[in-house]
Amino acid sequence: MEKGWYILGEEVKLFEKEFAGYHQERFAVGVGNGLDALILSLKCCGFKYGDEVIVPSNTYIATILAIIHCDLVPVLVEPDHKTYNINPKAISAAITDKTVAIMVVHLYGLCCEMDPILNIAEKHQLKLIEDCAQAHGSKYKDQLAGTFGDFGAFSFYPTKNLGALGDGGAVICKNEAHYQKLLQLRNYGSSKKYHNDIIGYNSRLDELQASFLRIKLPHLDAINTHKRKLADIYNKNLDAQFIKPALDEDFYHVYHIYNILHPKRDQLKQYLLDHNIYTEIHYPVAPHDQLALKGYLKTYTYPIAQHIHQTTLSLPCSFAHTEDQINTVCEILNKFN
Numbered sequence: 001m002e003k004g005w006y007i008l009g010e011e012v013k014l015f016e017k018e019f020a021g022y023h024q025e026r027f028a029v030g031v032g033n034g035l036d037a038l039i040l041s042l043k044c045c046g047f048k049y050g051d052e053v054i055v056p057s058n059t060y061i062a063t064i065l066a067i068i069h070c071d072l073v074p075v076l077v078e079p080d081h082k083t084y085n086i087n088p089k090a091i092s093a094a095i096t097d098k099t100v101a102i103m104v105v106h107l108y109g110l111c112c113e114m115d116p117i118l119n120i121a122e123k124h125q126l127k128l129i130e131d132c133a134q135a136h137g138s139k140y141k142d143q144l145a146g147t148f149g150d151f152g153a154f155s156f157y158p159t160k161n162l163g164a165l166g167d168g169g170a171v172i173c174k175n176e177a178h179y180q181k182l183l184q185l186r187n188y189g190s191s192k193k194y195h196n197d198i199i200g201y202n203s204r205l206d207e208l209q210a211s212f213l214r215i216k217l218p219h220l221d222a223i224n225t226h227k228r229k230l231a232d233i234y235n236k237n238l239d240a241q242f243i244k245p246a247l248d249e250d251f252y253h254v255y256h257i258y259n260i261l262h263p264k265r266d267q268l269k270q271y272l273l274d275h276n277i278y279t280e281i282h283y284p285v286a287p288h289d290q291l292a293l294k295g296y297l298k299t300y301t302y303p304i305a306q307h308i309h310q311t312t313l314s315l316p317c318s319f320a321h322t323e324d325q326i327n328t329v330c331e332i333l334n335k336f337n
């Protein structure tokens with residue numbers, strides 16, 4: 001505030017350098033929010049009206065909205081019922097001659113199974129965009145989410161593992177031409193003040209958010225370690241009536257959300273509330289059931305997504321929670337019947 005420079009200044013530049021550095025990636029561009037990070041990534045690719053983009057059927061609606069805002073067709077494919085992430089076999093089955101990109105979502109903080117997805121993208125020459133809004137610091141085979149594809153799109157919404165004090169987002173990428181285009185797109189299509197070369201947006205990470213994120217970024221790994229410690233308590237102590245997140249040593253889960261599945265989800269939520277334990281549902285309505293998407297999808301039957309949305313419950317698992325608190329939640333949960 002003393003500098004009097006609020007938009008596109010030194011703090012944003014330094015945060016971009018540090019965020020790219022964290023990922024050992026060449027470029028990062030700060031943008032207004034996670035939805036814009038996805039939209040601007042798609043806009044960089046020069047797709048044409050009606051091209052198809054593959055996306056998981058159980059994602060948060062933002063991923064699908066980004067595709068629609070770019071006049072592209074979202075093709076929803078079902079997740080794997082154990083990881084809740086996009087099923088590579090379902091991707092192959094959904095490819096048509098109009099498919100131009102795969103938009104994977106590392107949901108709940110678990111990285112997708114990237115080896116087969118990278119093979120499919122390469123074989124069919126598809127662009128690969130990673131929605132990393134829930135996956136800061138998450139890894140697959142020791143590689144960070146966001147560094148596999150052409151673009152890694154991040155949200156810094158305050159509740160994220162790397163959260164700002166308001167809205168914020170960023171795109172990381174490898175290709176210099178993509179980087180230059182992202183810089184233009186976020187700032188009215190301009191690379192020189194008042195000279196507008198392409199139809200751009202106003203989507204900039206502001207200086208105050210960038211300076212806050214610069215303080216927080218060095219703590220991201222500690223935040224993730226803490227959340228993993230809490231998740232471990234659930235994993236070890238919750239009894240068999242609860243379906244817990246999949247564990248596999250190839251995946252470094254950062255538990256943006258720790259969710260369980262339970263057939264009596266709504267009663268369970270109320271039971272926990274009666275014990276003063278607040279939970280969330282990510283998400284109560286599947287994308288294909290959202291009013292907004294009527295008329296935009298090829299089909300409206302997604303049984304795996306439906307099942308997840310009907311049975312999922314997100315348990316307390318934030319940096320603010322203590323191990324003692326999570327042990328108490330486990331004790332109370334195990335008494336549910």
Ligand SMILES: Cc1ncc(COP(=O)(O)O)c(C=O)c1O
Pocket residue numbers: 033034035036059060062063105131133134155156157167168169
């Ligand atoms: C999977 C996913 N993608 C995209 C977004 C959009 O991020 P933002 O709210 O910053 O626009 C979110 C936000 O919650 C999300 O969970």
